[in-house]
Amino acid sequence: MKAAKLAIPSLVALAVFMVALPFGLKLHQQDFMISLLVWVLVVSSYRLMALTGEYSLVHVVLMGAGAYGSALLAKLAGFSVWLAMPCGALVAAGIAALLSFPLFRMSGFYFLIGSFAAGEAIRLSWTYFTVPFGGPKGIKLIPSPELTLPGLGPIPFFEPIPYYYLTLIIVGISLFILYRLENSRIGLIMNAIHWRAPLAESVGVDTWRYRALAFVIASFFAGLAGALFCHYYGTANPAQFDVAAMVYVLIWVIVGGVSRFAGPIVGVVVLSVLNELFREAEQWRPLIYGCILIAAMFYLPDGLVGLPGRIRAWLDGRRGVAAAETGEAAEEPADLASPRRR
Amino acid sequence: MEIILQTCVNALVASAFFALMAVGLVLIFGVMGIINFAHGELYMVGAYLVWYFYASLRWPFLVAVLAAFLIVTVIGLLMERTLFRPMRDNPLGGLINSIGLLFILQVLAVQVGGVGLMKNVPPAYRGSLELLPGVAIGNQRLVALVIAAALLVCIWYFLTRTKVGWALRAVAQDRDAAALQGINIDRISMLAMGLGAGMAGMAGALIAPLTRVEPYMGHGVIITAFIVTIVGGIGSLSGAVLAAVLYAFFHTFVTTYWNGTIATMLGLLIMLVVLIVKPTGIMGTRVSE
Amino acid sequence: MGITRRDLLTATAGTAVLGSTVIPRIGLGATKTLKIGFLAPLTGEVSAWGLPGLYGCEVLVKNINAAGGVQIGEDTYTLEIASFDDEYLPDKALQGFKKIVSEEGAKFVMMLGGDPWPGVQRFANQSKMLATTLLPSDLSPDTPYLLAPCEVHPIYNVTGVEYLARNFPDAKRAVICAQNDSLGIPSVATYEAAFEAAGIEVVDVNIFDPATTDFAPLVTSLMAKKPDIFCYDTAYADFVNLIAQQLHIQGYKGLQISCTCDNYPQIVEKTSKEFMEGFIFQFPDFDDPKLNEPFINFPEPNKFFADYNAAHPGTWTAVSWEYPSIVLQWIAGAKLAGSVEPMQVLEAMKSKPSWPHIFGEADWWGQDLWGINNALVGKWPVVVIRDGKATIAEFGDIPAWWAKNKDVLIKRMRERNQMWDQRA
């Protein structure tokens, strides 16, 4: 209950920090923050999928579908960017809805590989069909959003700081929605499906429908993230959304820890910041990354979010406090495939 | 007519490599339940070792291939002991560990061989065998084909005709039941990992003179291996071989008569259809509930 | 022709010769550090297009600094490369560009171009930063500060075809294979135009996936068309290597032409001297004696080649000298401007209708294809393999070809959606 009391002030503190942050950053770090926020949305939406116990490899391709959808609508159909972005997200959600018919005939490993095949097929079609996808070079000169505020004049959204705030607002709202969803009855049912799908079915849960629902909603937000990305950087190409990017998302989610809402967010923030810190190491960077991954699997089986608990347990152990409880916490089976609520 | 025959010859060579990769992947997944994402990198290491032993140190080609096979087998055994065994009840952990290893092996390859152009591995067997007028197979490919096929036959014999092979298949069928019958799961896992890795290393070693030897060469291969594995049925070794042959012929013919990107795209779609219609693959028997 | 070769040489490693005249001048102005931005993929699969270039620039800069640095205006500068790994991603490229420009204070940025460029374009324009690319297809009227001062891919490929047609008038049927990417496709259009101009029929074009590992099917398919000429287009050097082996195995006997053939010694080793005899491509070895001709604007190419191979053995590719040659051109521009400020350097360089390109005087060009005259086009070497060794056969004249065959090239480019106004 102590945590609940602390939650509001710490959220406010976080919000203030996020709002003040860009002024303390260098120019290129502001861009980094925009990317980071976008990836935060990607991994958080991925977690909704993981809540039902399924891990997909199509998430980043659907992020790309959102980017392509939004970019094409803005460039070819002349949609306002404000309209194109949610429409792009809907494109991603629509593709996910179509894919859910074949894909959810499978589960577990089969679903993982099936989703991978579907994603690669979609991505290859972008490289193959030059019209309208632009082939391997993708789409360039994607417009940024335009907004004129009375008294302030047009807001330059191509500049990092305004776009940072736009991204912060959209990602913030999206995270709030995802969090609400997870803690609603729908989240409870999704979690139940993950634990025991047959039991959930036996009390009347249409598991296919809920899995598909999680997939479609997750894809909507992935698509939204893609749209946010492409309207800032002005370009979308197939290579940005390839398996390598998907593997990184998987890593962020799992190393962060899928058991809590904050887990994947912690994962992407910590690992991306570390990655920037290791820039000097250049070609050695992926190796360092690989070592961190393996170390995390061994020493942090419940993810980075479990770290404070582990440290506390360790400190308690050092102080000689009866180890009954802490020992249990540390010995908990390393069940990574098990998102728990909260 | 010549084109059809030449395409068949091309496809046959591709089949052997697909089969080596896929059977190894199936062994590892079947016995340990782990998707080894670093499988393509084991193949890469095999190729680099041949480059080093044969092209740099001037060892005889076949000796270099054998050395590569053995070294990658040992790497596989070490992977089982250090990365996969502690993750036995955590398949996702195993997957992530294999991704970590993938990064490490790629960087090491860059450090050892640099980037830029592919490593130079001249063919050990020059010239080509003209099967018919206009239908030829390079001698290097012929040797690779023969060795790969021989290895596959050995593996098949080992798995079906020996007691250890039987135990290995039993574990792949049902790990818990096999453990109850007194089969040592640790030993079988090491065996599967060693064999699977060795086959990937062998594939890389044999193909080194025929393809781009570079740090990222495993990437495309693993995708093909996944397709073949799924189409063949994840638990089925004979299915993997059959699927490798079918997929190789399919891909080679579509590439020859149409386009390589289309071939890969159709391959992925076929895999998806197989997954939908028969999730256990064409030869898979295990019923998943 | 305001700038001469002599100016360029004094600007660069040529200062070794004039070292005694440089050092006393330090007293006039302060010695400063000048940062040169290098933004290209240094890890991952595209790093082969970045890393060897970084190595080349480091070798060049080391030689220049050892000789006392560069004098621009009143000041003497020692050079430093500020590099950033863009991972061939637009978002990383933008971060890198900002870091290099606003934090490291680099005065111009060399890029590979291609996929990452669109991410950078808006900021580069806004900050009026001079940048260069190796892929002129990045150029458009929206890129006023982006130059393609070294490699104007794929236009120079016409010189190889022209040489081929002149020397082998009986060859009439050509096939082309190209990987499906931003190098391959415009290059297909160029070769199609060059063949058409030379009266050669293109009987098949096969565009393959860059992820291809086995080229046997592709070669079978193309050989079935019974070509006299096999054109590799701008296939990556490794692809040329593998395709050539397959052609050899499947018994190909005709002519071969390619944009690059970086690893030809390997191919000769793997096939035969006879098979590779007469292979035409466009990138010379830097130990070629013809590079010591007076009109070549690169100081001591043979020594540079030796230094490079000593420092980074086995990594030499075309980009190993292309990025350094861009550094040299920029220095010449800065010297002319008497300033290192990007817009002054750009203005100085563009103030001349022609500029000393590595292979001789070249014109600012590109309006018809890219909507802007920001690419340098002049002579380009045609390299032919003779007895297992690449030798420069001639320096082809691109503007002369263009004057005669402009319409054909534009038509072909348009057919393949490669004109700047067609690109999404």
Add this chain to the structure above:
Amino acid sequence: MALLEVRNVTKQFGGLTALNDVSFAVKPGEIRGLIGPNGAGKSTMFKTIAGFYTPTRGDILFSGTNIAGSTAYANAARGVVRTFQETTLFQEMSVFENVLVGCHLRARSGVFSALLGMDRDKRREAETRTAEVLEFMGLAGRRDQLAKELPLGSQRALAIAVALAATPKLLLMDEPFAGMNPEETEHMMGLTRKVRSSGVTIVLVEHDMRAVMGLCEYITVLNFGSVLAQGTPAEVRNNDRVIEAYLGGA
């Protein structure tokens, strides 16, 4: 009229016939036992009624509607709910949440109403129902414990509570007494009777003969996929064919 009527049901897996022309009927308010030696087809019959398998031939009538081949969740909506062998629960969730999932059917709501909190009435109703069920099953004191932390007896009770939350008319119980000591069995039998007396018809598959004989009014015996005998516990106990099947099977 019978609440559940199984008519000539045959189920084949490949070449194997697991059920062969099985027919029986269950009256409302009854506790019916389904027994038989190992491999007799009890489990297949059970899963076929629950909607986890589609019969190869034959009909399954529930309140006169044919539900053969219907899905498990659709059956649940009709009032056919099953429990599972051993302890199948949402292990990482609290007792309260487990039962709350069981209330799914009455609390179902759309994404948007769930997000906007417009499902508050339904949610409150579900929570009330959950509390009632927990009270009824004697689990009210454990509502915030994780399911996996409960002792075996309470886990089984919770499994029934989850099923009850879905307001079944017909409750299918899969070996509820397996692995229990006599004391726990006794307690469980009491709970089962209590559930029946609340108006739920029960079909149970069970090995524990003492429990079956003590609990069921009527028993159907399966052997090799066919009905071997039907009748009251006393009739079944004295049936020669049943005795032979059990002795032979053992």
